Structures are given as structure tokens and as C-alpha cells.
Amino acid sequence: MKDATPKQACVMGWPIEHSLSPRIMGYWIAQYGLNATYNAMPVTLEQLKDAMQMLIDSDYAGCNLTIPLKEDAMALMDSHDDSALISGAVNTVVVRDGKLKGYNSDGFGFMESLKIQFPEWRGDKVVVVGTGGAARGVISALRAAGAQHFALVNRTPERAEKIVTGFGLNAEVFSWENRQQALAGATMLVNGSCLGMVGQPPLEIDLSTLPADAAVCDLVYRPLQTPLLMSARARGNPTVEGLGMLLNQARLGFREWFGQDPEVTLELYEDMRKAAA
Numbered sequence: 001m002k003d004a005t006p007k008q009a010c011v012m013g014w015p016i017e018h019s020l021s022p023r024i025m026g027y028w029i030a031q032y033g034l035n036a037t038y039n040a041m042p043v044t045l046e047q048l049k050d051a052m053q054m055l056i057d058s059d060y061a062g063c064n065l066t067i068p069l070k071e072d073a074m075a076l077m078d079s080h081d082d083s084a085l086i087s088g089a090v091n092t093v094v095v096r097d098g099k100l101k102g103y104n105s106d107g108f109g110f111m112e113s114l115k116i117q118f119p120e121w122r123g124d125k126v127v128v129v130g131t132g133g134a135a136r137g138v139i140s141a142l143r144a145a146g147a148q149h150f151a152l153v154n155r156t157p158e159r160a161e162k163i164v165t166g167f168g169l170n171a172e173v174f175s176w177e178n179r180q181q182a183l184a185g186a187t188m189l190v191n192g193s194c195l196g197m198v199g200q201p202p203l204e205i206d207l208s209t210l211p212a213d214a215a216v217c218d219l220v221y222r223p224l225q226t227p228l229l230m231s232a233r234a235r236g237n238p239t240v241e242g243l244g245m246l247l248n249q250a251r252l253g254f255r256e257w258f259g260q261d262p263e264v265t266l267e268l269y270e271d272m273r274k275a276a277a
Helices: 021-031 045-057 072-076 082-087 106-117 133-144 157-167 176-182 227-234 243-258 266-276
Strands: 007-013 036-042 062-065 092-096 099-103 126-129 150-154 171-175 188-191 215-218
Touching: 007 021, 007 243, 021 036, 021 243, 021 266, 045 072, 045 092, 045 099, 062 243, 072 099, 082 099, 082 106, 082 133, 092 243, 099 243, 106 133, 106 243, 126 133, 133 150, 133 157, 150 157, 150 176, 157 171, 171 176, 215 227, 243 266
Parallel strands: 007 036, 007 062, 126 150, 126 188, 150 171, 188 215
Antiparallel strands: 062 092, 092 099
């Protein structure tokens, strides 16, 4: 006989209205016939500690974390998976026996998406804009997959310098004002910031100095076609949408919370493309 109490999980962030995670998780819950719920919760940085305690008190299986909570959540975990320790950020929380364990599936999700959308990628020089939790996860995964050199662009160069030191990266750091210079000789450009997201200003960067064969990847998935990706396509650069990363990174939490390793099918991808458009 099935347990009458549904397993609960959620996604937390601020803002959270744009999140497609409830739709993705709801799709899988229905597909596998699970007794489970997954909802979105608006949570600010100031509310994060109380929100983590709520997971335990309300018998949640865990949660996903998005902007701006991923880095601050590190200190609130009782333990961490290597993925979180390496990236310095948590995007998936699993509750077991009243304890919180943090994971980071951003890097896994990005690499799985890259394999499908542009398997010929090269890591000779990877330019990454932003230094938040998702960017950190992507940097650590790309380095593990063989990327040789990085150029980090951030409004606060000191944050980028900390990543270089903490990861032991072979990397250069560029200030925001010098972001154009970072593109010379690049084999990949990754927007790991929230710029270009619905409600945010676009990523203002001139691609004229970017080599024509460099892949342009955007972690933003709403809108699906960001101004950055449209500019890249217009000049013939291969592009990688953020939706593939979102779908694949969601698999880890679903498996840990609900005991089912879900499949990212073409049907799911197309359904989420419509939702993100």
C-alpha cells in the first residue's frame, strides 16, 4: 500500500516566478506516477536559514536553490557532496534524518547539455561572465572535462580572483570595462550571470572580437532566445541554450528525493521550450 503522505520538495530563490522547475518536476511526477509534490517558494537571503529549518520541520525531502541563495547555503549544510565543495555553491539540498546535505548539479547539467547541443566544444580558452553559483559549477565541470584556460569577467574583479585562487585555475581576470578584450582568441563564451533574464537588463557585450567558431552558451533559459544568443546566431557562432542545462541539472534532486532517475526526453524538452518562449 502506498504511503498516503506525499513526498515534498520545492525550489527557493528571489525572484522565483520565472522558474520552470515546478513544471519540470511536475512532468516527471506525473510520468512516473509518484505520490509527490514540488512547488516554488520565494526566499530572500535573509530568510534562507529559516527556510532550511522549515525543510526539516515540515518533513521535506529537499529543495533546489537558485539566485541568489547558492553560495550562502554552503554554510548551512551539515555535509556536502564533492560537487558542492568543488564549486563552492549548493543548488540541490537533500534532507535525511533531520540533516541537510548540499550538492551542485549545475556543472553536470551544463556538460550534459553541451554534449547534446555542441559536442565539438573546445576548452582552449573559455570566457565566463559572472561568478555566482551556477558559473562556479560550470567552471569546475569544464575544467574537469579538460578545459585548459579561462578568462573570468565580473563587475567585482576581486570575486573572480577568489575563484582563480580557490580553484587553482589557469585564468585571467577582466574587469567589466575590459570585457571586450577577454573575447580575443576564445573558443567558448559562457554567460553565467542573470543578465538577459526576463526582468533583467541584457548582457551588453560586443561579439565582434569573438572568433566565428567559438561556442556561445547562455545559462539563462527565460527567455530561451536571449539577446546574447540572437547576436551570436546572427554572426554564425554555434550556440547552446540554457534550457538543456536546467533539465539535466534537475535530475539529481529528483533521484535523491523521489527515488527515480528521470529521463530528459525530446517531448519534455519541447514542452519546456514552449513554456520558456
